Amino acid sequence: MQEKLQQLSFYKWLIFGVVGTGSFMATMTSSIVNVGLPPITAALHTDIPTAQWVVTAYLLVITSLLPLMGRLGDVLGRRKVYGYGFIGFTAGSLLCGLANSIGLLIGFRVLQAVGASALMANAMAIVTSNFPPQERGKVLGMIGTIVALGSLSGPGLGGVLVEHVGWHAIFFVNLPVGLLGFIGVYLVLPFDRDMRRETIDYSGAALFTAAMVGFLLALSYGTEWGWLSVNTLGCIGFAVASFLVFVAQERKVEHPMLELSIFRNWAFTAGNLAGALSFTAMFTSTMLLPYFLHDVLSYSPAKTGLIMSAFPLMMAITAPLSGSLSDKVGPGILTTAGLGLMASGLLITAKLSSGSSLLAIMAGQALMGLGNGMFQSPNNSSVMSAVAPRYLGVASGVNALARNFGMVCGTALSVSILEYRRAASLSGISQPTPAEQTLAFMTGYHDALLVGVFLAVIGSLVSFNRPRKAVPGRT
Known part of the structure; x- marks a missing residue:
């Protein structure tokens, strides 16, 4: 069956469809669950801080496992790891929908996150390895569109499902998509060739996970605990110590989980650094704008959702175009201009007041979406083109890590600044x-x-x- 499919002229687009399914599902789930937290809190007889772990545990696990899942894809085969990702995610979704206690729900969200991390870490590696260099920008831009549509559809679909079916439905909706995706992996994705017989550095993975969990806990709860509290400083100290031991471990093992030498390639490092900064900047608005619209302007949830949809809508339109253009002119101009436009949109949003018009609010969101769409596709293409083919999985995992890390940092940073300045003003x-x-x-x-x-x-x-054009490193 697969041999017949490989003879089709559009076979690579079937591969894109399978990868796009996983990217859409993982992204949509990240945004759909927030809508269901209030009814979950009531139905499972818990409180808000405990229910928040339904989101926090998912985020912690994904961010911690991305490099490992990318490395597993490089060594065991991306087709195999991506297929296991669909199985884990779909099984986790089924169990989440069946959970009858908050403890079980949080535990099953961890399983769901393990599957999602396998999907996220290997998506761009699979696309990059199956499309020629002159088409990578375009196709990675289309992946950006799918990610934007997943973010856009999550809250709206979640609201409808919670209101008319119940909170269980926000997990059950993943089941048919997950099964379809796994069938696609089995029938469509090519078998990996020339896989390396290398060991997996599980001790390095454990150290990296410990460092990320400690740091993300400090970021997520620093405002609540106090930034100079024993809990916060303890988490930061634990994270730093774990990371230092991790670096020492990676330098001495024969087959490290994360090949640190790839960071010597400035195109790779610059792309991931710029990506992390872009998501940190973006999430200062993503986190606080809904509170401004609701608490200050008294907008309804539906109107707030409509306003904020301008961002992913503009990104969905722009990302494929900027990706195609980057194949011709390189990433430098587009990524620089894209982040400049994002900064302009953020500045407009920062200057909003209680008397701001709807047009001004929408303009800021649209400009941010335009800038982000212009930046993400060329940046992803630059990152994935900067490494040798055997490190595509690791590169894809690090790229996804930069994205998730930026989201967490932006959320924690914005809340901390807001609470500090608000407390100072009311002292x-x-x-x-x-x-x-x-x-x-x-x-x-x-x-x-x-x-x-x-x-x-x-x-x-x-x-x-x-660099104007990314040159793959030798390592």
Whole structure:
């Protein structure tokens, strides 16, 4: 069956369809669950801090396992790991929908996240290895479109399912898509050839996971615990110690989980650094804008969702175009200009006030989406073209890690700045009036987004100094 499919002129696009299915499902699930947290909290008789672990555990596991899953794809075969990713994700989704306690739900979300990490870490590697270099920008741009559509459809679909079916449905909806994706892996994806007989550095993976969990816990809960508290400083200290031991481990083992020498390639390092900065900057707005629209402007959830859809919609339109263009002109100009536009959109969003028009709000979101779409596709193409073919899995995993790490940092940074500036504005006021509370919120909101503008500008400068054309490293 597969041999017949490989003879088709559009066979590579069948491969793209399978990879796109996994990318869409993993992205949609990341955004669909937030809508279901309130009914989950009530139905499973728990509280908000505990229910939040349904999201936090998923994020921690994915971010921690991405490099390992990329490495497993390089060694065991990307087809095999991607197929296992579909199995784990689909099984986790089924069990999540059947869970009758918050502890079981969180545990099954971990299984779901293991599968999702396998999908995320190997998606771009599979696409890159099956498309010629002159088409990589275009096809990676189309992956960017699928990611944007997944983010766009998640909250809306989740709201409908929760309201008319129940919270279990936000997990069950993955089942037919997951089964379809696994069938696609079995029938369509080519078998990996010339796989290396190398050992897997599981001790290095454990050290990296420990470092990421410690650091992400500090970032996620630093505001709640206090940044100088024993819990926060303990997590940071544990993360630093684990990471230092991890680096020492990777330097001495014959087959490390993460080949540190690939970071000597500036095109690879610059692309991942710029990517992390872009997502950190972006999530200052993604986190705080809904609170501004709801608490300050009193917009309904439906109107808020419509406004914020301008960002992924513009990204979905722009990403394939910028990807195709980068195949001709290289990544430097497009990534630099894209982050410049993102910084401009963030600046417009930072300057919003209680009297801002709907047009101004939508313009800021559209400009950010335009800039992000212009940046992501050429940047992903540059990163994946900067490494030798045998390290495509690791490169794909690191690229996804940079994205997730930026999301966590942007969320934690924006909340920390908001709460610090709001508390400073209200210090000495025992019973603040609604106007004083709004003013305090706006002070923190403006400062947090201005930090996002600064980070986007730094990312733009990093992109400006990357090589015009990525040259694969020898390692």
